[in-house]
Amino acid sequence: MTAIETAGLTKRYGELTALDDLSLTVESGSLFGLLGPNGSGKTTTIELLTGQRTPDSGSARVLGIDPVANPREVRAAVGILPEREDPPSFLTPREYLQFVGEVRDLEDVTERIERWADRLEFTETLDTVSADLSEGQRQRVMLGATFVHDPDLVFIDEPLVNLDPILQERVKRELRAYCEEGNTLFLSTHFVDVAADLCDRVAILDDGHLRGTQATGAFDDEDLLSYFLDTVDGGDVATGVGDGADGPTAAIGPEAAPEGEPDP
Numbered sequence: 001m002t003a004i005e006t007a008g009l010t011k012r013y014g015e016l017t018a019l020d021d022l023s024l025t026v027e028s029g030s031l032f033g034l035l036g037p038n039g040s041g042k043t044t045t046i047e048l049l050t051g052q053r054t055p056d057s058g059s060a061r062v063l064g065i066d067p068v069a070n071p072r073e074v075r076a077a078v079g080i081l082p083e084r085e086d087p088p089s090f091l092t093p094r095e096y097l098q099f100v101g102e103v104r105d106l107e108d109v110t111e112r113i114e115r116w117a118d119r120l121e122f123t124e125t126l127d128t129v130s131a132d133l134s135e136g137q138r139q140r141v142m143l144g145a146t147f148v149h150d151p152d153l154v155f156i157d158e159p160l161v162n163l164d165p166i167l168q169e170r171v172k173r174e175l176r177a178y179c180e181e182g183n184t185l186f187l188s189t190h191f192v193d194v195a196a197d198l199c200d201r202v203a204i205l206d207d208g209h210l211r212g213t214q215a216t217g218a219f220d221d222e223d224l225l226s227y228f229l230d231t232v233d234g235g236d237v238a239t240g241v242g243d244g245a246d247g248p249t250a251a252i253g254p255e256a257a258p259e260g261e262p263d264p
């Protein structure tokens with residue numbers, strides 16, 4: 001079954017074409033990665049697929065729903081976690097997730113909150129006001145809010161930023177488990193090792209253009225990095241989430257690209 005299908009999806013901001021003629025298929029149950037340098041159009045793609053923006057041309061179906069005709073329906077069906085969003089500082093995670101549960105009209109909210117807090121390891125901070133949480137703790141609460149309605153499809157922009165290495169592994173395990181339960185994850189990242197580690201299929205976006213789609217099974221991190229650098233024109237490409245709370249440990253610019261001409 002197909003979770004996402006786009007045909008010729010195009011978005012312009014004034015003179016700038018942020019996304020150009022994107023045609024993509026994402027199968028249900030897959031862990032799909034949209035990999036691209038800063039400004040390549042990843043966020044725009046997610047915003048178009050979730051009915052937050054309207055394309056200039058082209059079409060999409062998300063879980064069979066047209067996000068242009070039915071933006072609220074698509075947002076009710078999926079989970080969305082934009083990059084760097086926080087729970088309100090004056091609410092505890094439990095209060096925030098209860099609020100999300102009410103907006104989403106959920107039954108069994110208490111059970112859902114406790115289950116996701118357990119899966120994402122923030123049970124101990126459920127009743128601490130969010131202003132007193134670390135960045136990594138707030139990121140886990142946001143992940144909980146994204147999954148609390150157990151959607152069939154989840155979009156996450158940069159899933160592992162702000163998490164220490166131990167929590168990155170825990171979250172990766174949970175994301176993989178979520179797909180093994182038959183759900184679909186659509187991740188956007190500019191970290192090659194996140195894509196290599198997590199995703200079973202990666203689409204490379206560069207300057208608004210889809211440069212290629214690859215199954216990651218045959219790649220290790222280095223292979224995917226080489227493929228990525230050969231595929232994109234270069235730019236602010238991060239190679240790893242490293243050991244810090246902040247993400248990249250190395251940003252590869254055009255000067256670091258391997259010698260030789262990229263594949264046509």
Ligand SMILES: Nc1ncnc2c1ncn2[C@@H]1O[C@H](COP(=O)(O)OP(=O)(O)OP(=O)(O)O)[C@@H](O)[C@H]1O
Nearest residue numbers: 013016018036037038039040041042043044045190
């Ligand atoms: N609301 C907007 N108005 C004008 N230009 C925009 C707007 N949103 C994005 N852009 C531009 O569109 C291009 C694609 O942006 P987008 O945010 O989709 O890229 P991205 O791959 O998600 O980048 P990053 O990895 O830095 O988050 C960029 O050149 C950006 O400056």
